[in-house]
Amino acid sequence: MEHYERLSKIGEGASGVVYKARDRRTGETVAVKRLHVGDGEYSLSEETFLREVRCLEACRAHPSLVDLRAAHHGPDDAGAFLVMEYVGPSLAQVMREDRAGRPLAEAEARRVMRQLLEGARSMHELGVLHRDIKPDNVLVDNRGDVKICDFGLSRTTDTAADGAPYTSGVVTLWYRAPELILGSRDYDAGIDTWALGCIMAELLAGAPLFRGRSEMDQLNKVFDTVGMKDMKSWPGFARLPRAESALCNRSRPPSRLREMFPALSAAGFDVLSGLLACRPDSRLTAADALRCPWFAEAAAPEAMPDQPLAPCGAFFTASVAGVAKAIVA
Template sequence: MPSRWADSAEDKAEDARRKAEKEEKKRLKAEKLRQAEEAAKAAARANGHQDDEDGERPQKRRRVSHDDGAAGTGAKEPERELLRFNAPGWQPCRSVERFDRLNHIEEGSYGYVSRAKEEATGEIVAIKKLKLNPVNDGGFAVTALREIQCLNAAKHRHIVNLREVVMGEREAKNDVYLVMEFVEHDLKTLQEEMEEPFLPSEIKTLLLQLGSAVEFLHDQWILHRDLKTSNILMNNRGEIKLADFGMARFCGDPPPSNLTQLVVTLWYRAPELLLGTPTYDAAIDLWSVGCIFGELLTKNPLLQGKNEVDQLSKIFELCGIPTEETWPDFKRLPNARSLRLPSGNRAAQGSVVRAKFPILTNAGANLLNSLLSLDPAKRPSAKEMLEHAYFGEDPRPKPTAMFPTFPSKAGQEKRRRHASPNAPMRGAAPGLQGEVDFGSIFKGREEEERGGGFQLKLV
């Protein structure tokens, strides 16, 4: 039985007809070119004969070779050099076997970080082994793709430098590793080892560097979405490097409608995220910067909630209950309908940020209050933060060269770690569900004993 893909007799006849038609067209074209050439030669002969009769010089022929001109004039033209441009090329990734693993540093939600030495140069680097999504049958996780993409686009003095991507070998050939510059400390571990918090001048320097990195990211339309002290590295020269872009992504204006709601580690998560906002922007990173600011002042995380409900309660205790004046869009958020807020004296339910940090100047308290605004529209941008009057008053920011040095805990020594929540996993469900009662969170504040005498009031 012949194949149903074989040509029939009609197909063969049609092919022969098309071939003959094509040959005829080629013949006619060649004939036309031949006639045109003969006409051109006849015209040239006629013009030459006329020029001879008039006694005029024949027209100059076009020089078709540099050698002809050089032979006629005796001068040699300089050789022409080709311009060469450096351009990236395609090449295979190097193997992780070119690096010697020295010790484990830490494990995060999206990878394992180790300290390693490159065999060829002896340079110390940090290597992050990415956690790939097993659900995708060995496919590349979208968080890993975004991390590589964002780090390649974020070349900045205060952002950790991604040097290259390397692969595993043999049975681990599908493993992916990020090779980054090694930085000695992270702010969280450093503060746990310090006896006293950073000085006000040092805090200003750290905030300026952090604000510079965040401003650059937002200018590149990148949201970090997991700013916290454990993701801020610091070297022995007082320079910080923003790291861990496992939750980062590009975001346009207006932001896309399919943004993941469960982002940012719980203690640094903005209230609009806890209340299920369908869309968000760079303001969520600025809320995290405000939490980091408060942590630098006290050495302890500012808002240590046990879960999403407790976290929201602590935010309201510090920043006050949202009202139409402080947060007009609050009631439009999905989870706001399930909250039962306290009633009573609104004056006793406002922000206590100023009272919690009496060591701050008025300008410093103003900056912290603005970063911790419940309404994301009222938070400053990173650029506005860097231009705040707080950084221009005494004490001035300390030069990084004057920062104290600390022994590095990223070596083989055991770390003394305090429990803190991890970054949320992609695809997990939010924990704020059902009706939540916040009616008693200000009960202690209203029942405080007030004795005789005078009372200092911080403004």
């Protein structure tokens, strides 16, 4: 790691600390993630490190997924490091700080969602579940492109070949699919597409759609918003550990999703409601979502104007006509 000069701290999560750094050999700016090791948890961190490396290597070279440059696992006191491309601020920073909660126009949201879904489709085709997609784990570069990052909770589906169940304790609460809250340990890529539906709603509303204070509060908010249509007829529902919860047996109104997004086009709503289908076997896959008419709706590609960066990483800039067309960071 002597080849990298630490410049500044970018962020810190449960699995490690991320720094902005410079490669002394090439001058390239990179992101270096140091995983937490020691304190009696070394073996767990080592397993997490190896799993994250495996998932990042599987997803290399896709424009919507962060690229791994190098990985290093030293002695116990040296730690474990991942060197990745440096992209820019997170989508969460941009939406909640630079835009101060102002929603995106539909064309802007479509541009972001196209890239996120393309990244997710590639991940899933490669047999990788991200298991923590959220705005904090989406980065925005200076050309307006977005990339999914932080594969610390990811795993490859072939690791389940031994029959060991997945853990249900994944995905940050506000973006956690209902089957996870109900205790499912037999889930699939639908947990990632649910999270992408939550991000789509957040882009269009300017704020997270489901802001639960606990798992049960989160589930209640989900059911009150999208209803429970056909949920109980889902073949796996009765086997879920929390299927008998009072929340699952309460009378619910029909979905209120449409009235919450009245300006969204019919094609756009088909994508949103398909990603936020409560019943996982009815939920859109990333590949199916990309085939929806919404992504063919624009008369021309949502091209990004070539403009300099604004102070503080401002997110959207307006075109000459005054219509916001792009994301910059």
